[in-house]
Amino acid sequence: MDISSAVSIADLESMARRRLPKVIFDYLYGGAEDEITLSANLDAFKQWQFKPRLVTGHVSRNLSVDLFGDRLSLPFLIGPTGLNGLHWKGADLALAQAAKQAQTVHTVSTASTNSLEDIAKVSSGPKWFQLYPWGDRAVVGRLIDRAKAAGYTVMMVTVDSLVAGKRERDARNKFSHEVHLTPRVIWDGITHPDWLIKTWFAGGGMPRIENVAEFVGPGSNASQLAEFTRSQRNAGLNWDDIAWMKDRWGGPFLVKGIACAEDVPLAKKAGADGVVVSNHGGRQLDGAPATLDVLQEVVQASGDNFPVLIDGGFRRGSDIIKALALGAKAILLGRATLYGLAAGGEPGVAKALSILQSELDRSLALLGCESVQALNSSWVRRVAK
Ligand SMILES: Cc1cc2nc3c(=O)[nH]c(=O)nc-3n(C[C@H](O)[C@H](O)[C@H](O)COP(=O)(O)O)c2cc1C
Numbered sequence: 044m045d046i047s048s049a050v051s052i053a054d055l056e057s058m059a060r061r062r063l064p065k066v067i068f069d070y071l072y073g074g075a076e077d078e079i080t081l082s083a084n085l086d087a088f089k090q091w092q093f094k095p096r097l098v099t100g101h102v103s104r105n106l107s108v109d110l111f112g113d114r115l116s117l118p119f120l121i122g123p124t125g126l127n128g129l130h131w132k133g134a135d136l137a138l139a140q141a142a143k144q145a146q147t148v149h150t151v152s153t154a155s156t157n158s159l160e161d162i163a164k165v166s167s168g169p170k171w172f173q174l175y176p177w178g179d180r181a182v183v184g185r186l187i188d189r190a191k192a193a194g195y196t197v198m199m200v201t202v203d204s205l206v207a208g209k210r211e212r213d214a215r216n217k218f219s220h221e222v223h224l225t226p227r228v229i230w231d232g233i234t235h236p237d238w239l240i241k242t243w244f245a246g247g248g249m250p251r252i253e254n255v256a257e258f259v260g261p262g263s264n265a266s267q268l269a270e271f272t273r274s275q276r277n278a279g280l281n282w283d284d285i286a287w288m289k290d291r292w293g294g295p296f297l298v299k300g301i302a303c304a305e306d307v308p309l310a311k312k313a314g315a316d317g318v319v320v321s322n323h324g325g326r327q328l329d330g331a332p333a334t335l336d337v338l339q340e341v342v343q344a345s346g347d348n349f350p351v352l353i354d355g356g357f358r359r360g361s362d363i364i365k366a367l368a369l370g371a372k373a374i375l376l377g378r379a380t381l382y383g384l385a386a387g388g389e390p391g392v393a394k395a396l397s398i399l400q401s402e403l404d405r406s407l408a409l410l411g412c413e414s415v416q417a418l419n420s421s422w423v424r425r426v427a428k
Pocket residue numbers: 070071072084122123124125126152153154173201299321322323324325326354355356357375376377378379381
C-alpha cells in the first residue's frame with residue numbers, strides 16, 4: 044500500500060479494508076447489533092457548525108495540552124485497543140513508536156499483543172495503561188503492579204465492557220478473541236496475501252494476549268490466553284472495586300466508558316482523577332448515545348480540575364475541535380490510528396496522526412482561534428433542527 048497517497052483517515056480506512064481479510068476488518072470496523080451507536084458517534088459531529096472569527100492576526104496555533112503534569116504536543120492520544128497484532132506484526136510497538144515521534148501518548152490495552160513491559164521499553168514520555176476491571180483481584184492487582192514497575196504514569200479502567208457486546212459481524216465470522224479457521228476464513232486469508240505473509244505467518248499465527256500469559260503459563264497458546272481473558276469478565280463490578288484499583292495504583296486514574304452526568308460523582312467518590320466519555324466505539328451497548336451528545340452534561344457535572352476526555356468516531360481534525368470546544372480536555376483515537384496501522388504499520392500510524400494534526404491546525408487557523416486552550420462553546424453552534 045502506498046501510505047503516502049492517503050490524504051484522509053477515510054483513505055487509510057479504504058486501504059485497511061483492502062489489505063485485511065474480511066474477518067479481521069469486520070472486527071476492527073464493526074459495532075454491536077444494528078450499529079446504531081457506531082453510526083451515531085460519527086453523525087454527531089454533523090450536528091455542530093463552527094463560528095469562525097476572521098482576521099485575527101494569529102500567525103500560528105498552539106496545539107499542546109497539559110495532562111496530569113505532562114505537556115503533550117497534541118490534544119489527541121492513541122486510545123487503548125486490544126488484539127492489535129491481528130492488523131500488523133509488532134503492532135503495539137509500532138503504535139508506541141509513532142506516538143513517541145508525534146510527542147503524544149499511546150494507551151496500552153490490557154489485551155495488547157505485545158507485553159506492557161516490552162511496549163514501555165520503546166515509548167518515552169508519559170505512559171498510559173488501560174485496565175480491564177476483572178473479577179480476580181489477584182490478577183488485577185498484579186497487572187497494576189506490573190504497570191507501575193514498568194513506568195506507566197496514568198491508569199484508565201474501562202467500565203463499559205463488563206459483559207461482551209453482541210458484535211454480529213464477529214459472530215457470523217466465528218471470531219471471538221481468536222480466529223477460527225473455517226474454510227471461508229482460510230479463503231479470506233489466502234486472498235489477502237500481503238496480510239497473510241507479513242502479519243499472520245510472520246507473526247506466528249493468531250497473536251497472543253501477552254499480558255495474561257503469566258497467569259496461564261508461559262508456553263500457553265493464543266487460544267488458551269483468549270479463553271482466560273473471556274473468563275475474567277466481572278458483570279458484578281461495583282464502585283468499591285474501582286476504589287480498590289485506584290488505591291492499589293496510587294497515581295492519576297481515569298474511568299473510561301462514562302455516558303451520563305450521574306456517574307461522574309460516583310467516579311469521583313471512588314477516587315478517579317478524570318473520566319473518558321466513551322461507548323467503546325459503538326461496540327458494546329447498541330442504543331447508547333453518541334459520545335459527543337453527552338459530553339457537555341458530563342463536563343458540567345465534572346467541574347474544574349477533573350479532566351473529561353472523549354472518544355468515539357473521531358476521523359477529522361474538525362471533529363477534535365468540536366469536542367474541545369464542548370469541554371473535552373483531550374481526545375482518544377481508536378479506529379483512526381488502527382486504520383493507519385492496518386494499512387501500513389508504523390508509517391501508517393504516523394500518517395494518521397499527521398493527517399489529524401494538519402487538519403486540526405488548518406481548521407483552527409480558518410476558525411481564527413490561536414490555541415486549543417482558547418476553544419470553548421462560543422466557537423460552535425448546534426445546527427437548527
Ligand atoms: C478493534 C478495537 C479494539 C478495542 N479494544 C479495546 C480495549 O482493549 N480496551 C478498551 O478500553 N477499549 C477498546 N476499544 C475501544 C477504544 O478504546 C475506543 O473507545 C473506541 O475505539 C473509540 O471509537 P472510534 O474507534 O470510533 O474512534 C477497542 C476498539 C476497537 C475498534
